[in-house]
Amino acid sequence: MIADNPWIDATVRTLLVVLLVILVVLILIWLERKVAGRIQMRLGPMVTGPYGIIQSAADAIKLLTKEDLRPATADRWVFELAPFVAFVPSLLALIALPFTAHLFVRNLELGLFYIVAVSGLSTVGLLMAGWGSANKYALLGAVRGAAQLISYEIPLVLAILAVAMVSGSLNLVEIVNEQGRVPYIVWQPLGFAIFIIATLAELRRNPFDIPAAESEIIGGPFIEYSGIRWSMFFFAEYINVFVLSVLGSLVFLGGWNWPLGNEVGWPLQVVLILLKTSAMLLLFMWLRSTLPRLRIDQLMSFCWQVLLPFAFVAIIVNGLVLVYEWPDVVLGLLSGVAALVAGALVYHSSHRTVPSQPWSLVPAKGID
Amino acid sequence: MAIEERELETIDINVNVGPQHPATHGVFRMILRVDGELVVDLEPVIGYLHRGAEKLSENCDYRQAIAFQDRTEYLAQFNAELCYVIAVEKLMGLEVPERAEYIRVILTELNRIASHLMFMGAFSADLGVFGTLFMYAFRERERMLDLFEEISGDRMMYSYFRVGGLAWDVPEDFVERTRWMVKEARKGIADIDGLLTENEVFLARTRGIGIMTAEQAIDWGFSGPMLRASGVRHDLRRAEPYSIYDRLEFDIPIGHRGDVYDRYMVRLEEMRQSARIVEQCLDQMPKDGPIVAPDLKRVLRPPAGEVYMRAENPRGEYGIYLVSKGADKPYRLKIRSPSFCHLAALRDMTIGHYLADAVLILGSVDIVLCEVDR
Numbered sequence: 001m002i003a004d005n006p007w008i009d010a011t012v013r014t015l016l017v018v019l020l021v022i023l024v025v026l027i028l029i030w031l032e033r034k035v036a037g038r039i040q041m042r043l044g045p046m047v048t049g050p051y052g053i054i055q056s057a058a059d060a061i062k063l064l065t066k067e068d069l070r071p072a073t074a075d076r077w078v079f080e081l082a083p084f085v086a087f088v089p090s091l092l093a094l095i096a097l098p099f100t101a102h103l104f105v106r107n108l109e110l111g112l113f114y115i116v117a118v119s120g121l122s123t124v125g126l127l128m129a130g131w132g133s134a135n136k137y138a139l140l141g142a143v144r145g146a147a148q149l150i151s152y153e154i155p156l157v158l159a160i161l162a163v164a165m166v167s168g169s170l171n172l173v174e175i176v177n178e179q180g181r182v183p184y185i186v187w188q189p190l191g192f193a194i195f196i197i198a199t200l201a202e203l204r205r206n207p208f209d210i211p212a213a214e215s216e217i218i219g220g221p222f223i224e225y226s227g228i229r230w231s232m233f234f235f236a237e238y239i240n241v242f243v244l245s246v247l248g249s250l251v252f253l254g255g256w257n258w259p260l261g262n263e264v265g266w267p268l269q270v271v272l273i274l275l276k277t278s279a280m281l282l283l284f285m286w287l288r289s290t291l292p293r294l295r296i297d298q299l300m301s302f303c304w305q306v307l308l309p310f311a312f313v314a315i316i317v318n319g320l321v322l323v324y325e326w327p328d329v330v331l332g333l334l335s336g337v338a339a340l341v342a343g344a345l346v347y348h349s350s351h352r353t354v355p356s357q358p359w360s361l362v363p364a365k366g367i368d
Numbered sequence: 369m370a371i372e373e374r375e376l377e378t379i380d381i382n383v384n385v386g387p388q389h390p391a392t393h394g395v396f397r398m399i400l401r402v403d404g405e406l407v408v409d410l411e412p413v414i415g416y417l418h419r420g421a422e423k424l425s426e427n428c429d430y431r432q433a434i435a436f437q438d439r440t441e442y443l444a445q446f447n448a449e450l451c452y453v454i455a456v457e458k459l460m461g462l463e464v465p466e467r468a469e470y471i472r473v474i475l476t477e478l479n480r481i482a483s484h485l486m487f488m489g490a491f492s493a494d495l496g497v498f499g500t501l502f503m504y505a506f507r508e509r510e511r512m513l514d515l516f517e518e519i520s521g522d523r524m525m526y527s528y529f530r531v532g533g534l535a536w537d538v539p540e541d542f543v544e545r546t547r548w549m550v551k552e553a554r555k556g557i558a559d560i561d562g563l564l565t566e567n568e569v570f571l572a573r574t575r576g577i578g579i580m581t582a583e584q585a586i587d588w589g590f591s592g593p594m595l596r597a598s599g600v601r602h603d604l605r606r607a608e609p610y611s612i613y614d615r616l617e618f619d620i621p622i623g624h625r626g627d628v629y630d631r632y633m634v635r636l637e638e639m640r641q642s643a644r645i646v647e648q649c650l651d652q653m654p655k656d657g658p659i660v661a662p663d664l665k666r667v668l669r670p671p672a673g674e675v676y677m678r679a680e681n682p683r684g685e686y687g688i689y690l691v692s693k694g695a696d697k698p699y700r701l702k703i704r705s706p707s708f709c710h711l712a713a714l715r716d717m718t719i720g721h722y723l724a725d726a727v728l729i730l731g732s733v734d735i736v737l738c739e740v741d742r
Contacts, residue, residue, distance in 0.1 A: 036498065036499070036500075039500055040499055040500050040502075040503040040504075041503050041504075041507060042503065136381055136382075136383050136384075137383070140383070140405070140723070144405075206496060206497075206498055207496070207569045209496065210724075213496060213724065214390060214496070215390050215391045215493055215494045215495075215496060215727055216391065216723060216724050216727050217723075218389065218390060288498055289498050289499075289500050290497065290498075290500055290563065291496075291497070291567070291569055292492070292495035292496050292497050292564075292567065292569045292570050292573060293495060293496025293497075293569070293573075293724075294569055294572065294573065295572075295573060295722055295724045295725065296405055296722065296724065297405070297722065298572050298573075346568060347568065350568040350569075350571045350572050351566075351568075351571065
C-alpha cells in the first residue's frame with residue numbers, strides 16, 4: 001500500500017507504471033536501433049545526445065508535429081479510432097503486471113488470464129485500421145494479421161496454461177514465488193520454446209512480421225497512417241513487446257527470484273527483473289535482425305501442425321507429472337525430449353528438399 | 369419457406385505493385401490479380417526507365433557510346449563496357465595488348481561479384497531480413513567500388529575501357545590491393561552463406577517456387593544464372609570464349625530444379641568462381657606493357673559491316689549488335705538485354721504462387737530496369 005485511500009493508491013500506482021512504461025518504450029526504441037545497428041556493423045543513432053540517447057525523444061517530437069493525414073476514401077471513424085483501439089489494450093495489460101513483489105497496480109487473482117485476454121484485443125485495432133484505410137495493401141495486411149494473431153493466441157495460452165497447472169495459480173506473484181530458486185525454464189523447456197515462438201508471432205516481429213511485410217505489402221494496415229496516429233500503433237507495439245518480455249521473465253525465468261534465494265530486497269528485485277526482461281528483449285531484437293520472413297500459409301501450418309500439438313504435449317506431460325507426483329527432474333527431462341523432437345521435426349521437414357550437394361560444378365572443359 | 373442457397377461469392381482483387389514499391393528494384397510495375405493471397409494473374413509493365421540508350425548511342429561516336437553502356441547496365445558496368453568494346457574491336461579487327469586484357473577481365477569479374485552481392489542484399493530484403501545481410505553484402509561491395517573509383521575516377525559510371533585497350537593504367541598497388549580484396553570478399557561470401565543458405569525459414573520460403581524446367585527456360589530465352597539454375601550447361605565464357613577466358617580455370621555451377629533457391633545458390637557459387645578467376649589473372653598478368661593497341665586513330669572509323677557480340681554478364685547474355693557504314697558513328701546499335709527475356713517469363717513463373725512469393729520470384733530474376741527499358 002502506498003496510501004491508505006484505495007483510490008489514491010491505485011491512481012499513484014497507475015501513474016507510476018504509465019510513466020515507467022513511457023520511459024521504457026523510449027529506451028526500447030533507442031535500444032532496438034542500437035542493437036540492430038551493431039548487428040549490421042553500423043553505429044545506430046549517434047548524433048542526438050551522447051550515443052544518440054535522446055533520438056527517441058527527437059523522433060517523438062517529429063512525429064507529433066507531422067500532419068495527420070487521412071485518405072479521402074477512408075472510413076472516417078473507423079480509421080481515426082483504430083489507433084486507440086490498438087493502443088488501449090496494451091496499456092490495460094500493464095494493470096495486472098507485477099514488476100517486483102510490491103510494484104504493481106493490482107495483483108489480480110487471474111492476472112495471467114487477464115493479460116493474455118486483453119493483449120489479444122489489439123487485433124481489433126489492426127482490423128479496423130486495415131478496413132478503414134480503404135487500401136488493398138492495408139486490407140491484406142489486416143486480414144493476415146487477424147489470422148495470425150488468432151492462431152497464435154492458442155499455443156501461447158496453452159503454453160502458459162501448462163505453467164499455471166504446475167504452479168496451481170493464475171496469480172503472477174504466486175507463480176513467481178512458486179518457482180523459487182529454480183525458474184520454470186529449467187523444467188519446461190518445451191513450454192518456453194512455444195511461448196517464445198508464439199510471442200514473436202503475437203508481436204508481429206521477424207520471422208512473423210507478415211501483417212506488416214515491408215517488402216510485400218509495405219507496412220500493411222499502417223500504410224495510410226502518419227504522424228501521431230502512426231506513432232500510436234508504434235507505441236502500442238513496443239508496449240506489447242515490453243509486456244510480453246516481462247511476462248516471459250515472470251512466468252519462465254523466475255521473475256524477481258534468483259538461484260541464491262527467494263527473500264531478496266526490492267532494489268535487487270528491480271535489478272533482477274530488469275536483467276531478465278532485457279535478456280528477453282535482446283533475444284527478440286537478435287531474432288528480428290537475422291531471420292527472413294515466413295509466408296502466411298507456412299505460418300498457419302506451423303502453428304496448427306507443430307506448435308499446437310506440442311503445446312498439448314506440454315500440457316499432457318505436466319498433467320502426468322502432477323497426477324503421479326513425479327519429481328521435477330522427470331518433468332524437465334520429458335519436456336526437454338519433446339522440445340528436441342519438435343526441433344528435429346522442423347529441421348527435417350525444411351531440409352528434406354535439399355540435396356546434399358545443392359549444385360553440381362561443371363568442370364572447365366566440355367560445356368555445351 | 370424455401371431457403372435460397374447461394375454460394376458465397378468472392379472476387380479477385382487487382383493489386384498494383386510498383387512503380388513505387390520496395391520490391392520492384394527500380395521502376396517496374398506488376399499488376400497482380402489475387403484471389404485472397406493466391407496470384408491468379410500477373411501483368412508486367414515496363415518502360416518507365418526508357419531513355420533511348422540505343423538511339424543516343426547512334427548519335428555519338430564509337431568512343432562516346434561507351435558511356436551509355438554504363439548507364440544501361442548500372443550494376444555490372446565493366447561487363448557491359450567489355451561487351452561493347454569487344455564488339456567494336458571485332459569490327460575493326462584490333463588486337464588488344466596482353467596487359468589490358470588481363471586488367472579488363474579482373475575488373476569484369478570483380479564487377480560480377482559486386483553485382484551478385486547487390487543481388488544478395490536486395491534478395492534478402494525481399495525475404496524480409498531486416499537489413500543485416502544487406503550490410504554484409506555491401507561491406508564487400510563498397511571495397512570494390514572504392515577500387516573501381518580509384519581506377520576509373522567514378523563510383524558508378526566508369527567509362528574506363530576503351531576500344532583497343534584501357535583509358536589509362538591502373539594504380540601501382542593494384543595487384544596487392546585486389547588480392548587482399550578478393551581474400552576479404554571470400555570471407556564476406558562465407559558470411560552470407562552462413563547466414564542464409566541453411567536457414568530453415570529461408571529454405572521454406574525459396575524451395576520449389578518459381579520453377580522453370582530446362583526446356584521452358586530455353587524456350588523463354590533465359591540466359592546466365594537463371595538458365596544455369598534450371599540445369600542447362602551453358603556459359604558464354606566457356607561456350608564461345610572471348611577475351612582471355614579460354615586461358616582461365618573455373619567451374620560453372622548448375623542448379624537441379626530451377627527454383628528460386630537454385631538461382632540463389634548458383635549466384636553464390638559464381639561469386640566464388642569469379643574470385644578464383646581474379647586470383648588466376650593476378651598471377652598471370654604481365655607486370656607492365658602497353659595498355660592500348662598501337663596506331664589507333666583519334667576518330668574511330670570501323671569498316672562497313674556488322675557484328676553481334678555477346679558476353680556472359682551477371683544477369684545473363686548481354687548482346688551488342690553493331691552495324692557500321694564506315695562512318696564515325698554506329699549506323700545501328702541494338703542491345704540484347706537478359707533481364708528483358710527473364711521478365712517475359714515472370715507471369716508463368718508466378719501464377720499459382722502466393723503474393724509473398726511473387727516478390728521473391730521477381731527478386732530472384734535480379735532485374736536491372738535500365739537494361740530492360742534501355
